[in-house]
Amino acid sequence: MKDLETVREEALSEIRRTKDLQELQSVKAKYLGKRGVVTEALKRIREIPPEDRKEYGRKVNQVKEAIEEAVRKREEELKREEVEREILSEWADLTVPLQNTAGSLHPITVTLRRIVDIFRGMGFTVEEGPEVELERYNFDMLNIPEDHPARDMQDTFYINREGYLLRTHTSPVQIRTMLRRKPPIQMVAPGKVYRRDDDPTHSPMFHQVEGLVVNEEANFRHMKYVIESFLREFFQTDLPVRFRASYFPFTEPSAEVDIGCVICGMEGCRVCKGTGWLEVMGCGMVHPDVLEVCGVDTDIFQGFAFGMGVERLAMLLFGIDNIKLFFENDIRFIRQFS
Numbered sequence: 001m002k003d004l005e006t007v008r009e010e011a012l013s014e015i016r017r018t019k020d021l022q023e024l025q026s027v028k029a030k031y032l033g034k035r036g037v038v039t040e041a042l043k044r045i046r047e048i049p050p051e052d053r054k055e056y057g058r059k060v061n062q063v064k065e066a067i068e069e070a071v072r073k074r075e076e077e078l079k080r081e082e083v084e085r086e087i088l089s090e091w092a093d094l095t096v097p098l099q100n101t102a103g104s105l106h107p108i109t110v111t112l113r114r115i116v117d118i119f120r121g122m123g124f125t126v127e128e129g130p131e132v133e134l135e136r137y138n139f140d141m142l143n144i145p146e147d148h149p150a151r152d153m154q155d156t157f158y159i160n161r162e163g164y165l166l167r168t169h170t171s172p173v174q175i176r177t178m179l180r181r182k183p184p185i186q187m188v189a190p191g192k193v194y195r196r197d198d199d200p201t202h203s204p205m206f207h208q209v210e211g212l213v214v215n216e217e218a219n220f221r222h223m224k225y226v227i228e229s230f231l232r233e234f235f236q237t238d239l240p241v242r243f244r245a246s247y248f249p250f251t252e253p254s255a256e257v258d259i260g261c262v263i264c265g266m267e268g269c270r271v272c273k274g275t276g277w278l279e280v281m282g283c284g285m286v287h288p289d290v291l292e293v294c295g296v297d298t299d300i301f302q303g304f305a306f307g308m309g310v311e312r313l314a315m316l317l318f319g320i321d322n323i324k325l326f327f328e329n330d331i332r333f334i335r336q337f338s
C-alpha cells in the first residue's frame with residue numbers, strides 16, 4: 001500500500017515535468033503500458049492474501065485512474081502550449097506601420113512593360129481584348145477550322161456558354177482591332193491566355209504579347225527588322241536571330257523565331273536542349289483570308305503578325321528555370337525584381 005502511494009506520487013510528478021507529447025507517451029507507457037508499473041502491480045494481486053485483495057485492487061485502480069487523469073490533463077496542456085507556441089512564432093501585428101513599405105513589381109509585370117515600351121518606342125499602339133473570348137475570334141476568323149488540332153479539348157478551356165472560351169492566344173485581338181479600326185494598324189496586345197498545359201515550363205495561365213502591322217507595304221523583311229530590333233533591345237545584346245519556316249493557320253508564310261541561347265552562349269545546354277537555339281515567338285504574313293473576313297481590302301493592304309510568350313522571355317532574361325515561381329507569389333522571389 002505504501003509502495004502504491006509512492007508510485008502514484010512519482011508518476012504524477014513525472015507527468016507534470018514532461019515537456020512534450022512524446023515524453024508524455026513514454027511516461028504513460030512506463031506506468032500504464034503492458035509491462036508498466038501499475039499493470040505489473042495489478043498482476044501481483046494473486047500474491048496478496050485473500051482478505052487484503054479487495055482493498056489492494058481498489059487502491060491499484062485508484063492509482064491507475066489518477067495517473068490516467070493526470071496524463072489526460074497534461075496532454076491537453078501540452079497541446080495547448082504547442083498551439084500557443086505556433087501562434088507566437090507566426091504572430092504579426094498588422095497594424096504596426098512598416099518601414100520600407102515600397103512594394104516591388106512582379107517579374108512578369110516588369111517583363112510586360114519592358115516589351116510594350118520597346119514597341120511603343122517603335123510607334124506601336126497598345127490594344128486589349130477580353131480573356132473570355134468568342135470562339136469565332138479565337139479560332140474561326142483566324143482561319144482555324146473546326147477540325148484543327150488546336151481546337152482539341154486537350155488545349156482549350158471551354159466555358160459552359162456556347163460559343164465562348166478562355167482565349168488560347170492573344171491573336172483574337174488582331175481580329176478585334178481590324179474590325180474596329182481601318183489600316184494602317186501597328187499595334188501590340190499584351191495579356192493573359194489559357195491552355196490545358198502544366199509542367200515546369202508550361203502553366204495553364206500565361207501571358208503573350210501579340211503584334212500586328214497592317215499597311216500598304218508591310219512585308220517579310222519589315223517584319224524581320226521589327227522582330228530583330230525588338231529582341232536585341234529586349235536582351236540588350238546583339239544576339240543571333242534566325243527565322244525558321246513554320247506553320248500557323250492565320251499566317252502565310254509563317255516562321256518561328258529563334259535566338260542564340262542566352263543561357264549557354266550557344267554552346268548547348270539543358271535549356272536549349274543542346275541545340276544552341278531558343279524558340280521565342282511565332283510570326284508570319286497575315287493570311288489574306290484573315291484580312292478579308294475582317295473587311296480589309298487585300299488589293300491594297302497586307303500585314304504581318306507575331307506572338308510571343310512573356311513567361312518564356314522573362315525566364316530567359318532573368319535566368320529562371322521554373323515557370324511556377326511566377327505564380328507562387330513567394331515574397332523572397334518577388335523582392336529580387338524590385
Ligand code: PHE
Pocket residue numbers: 168169170171210211248251282283284305306307308
Ligand atoms: N498565336 C500564335 C501562338 O499562340 C503565335 C503567333 C502569333 C503566330 C501571330 C503567328 C502570328 O502560338
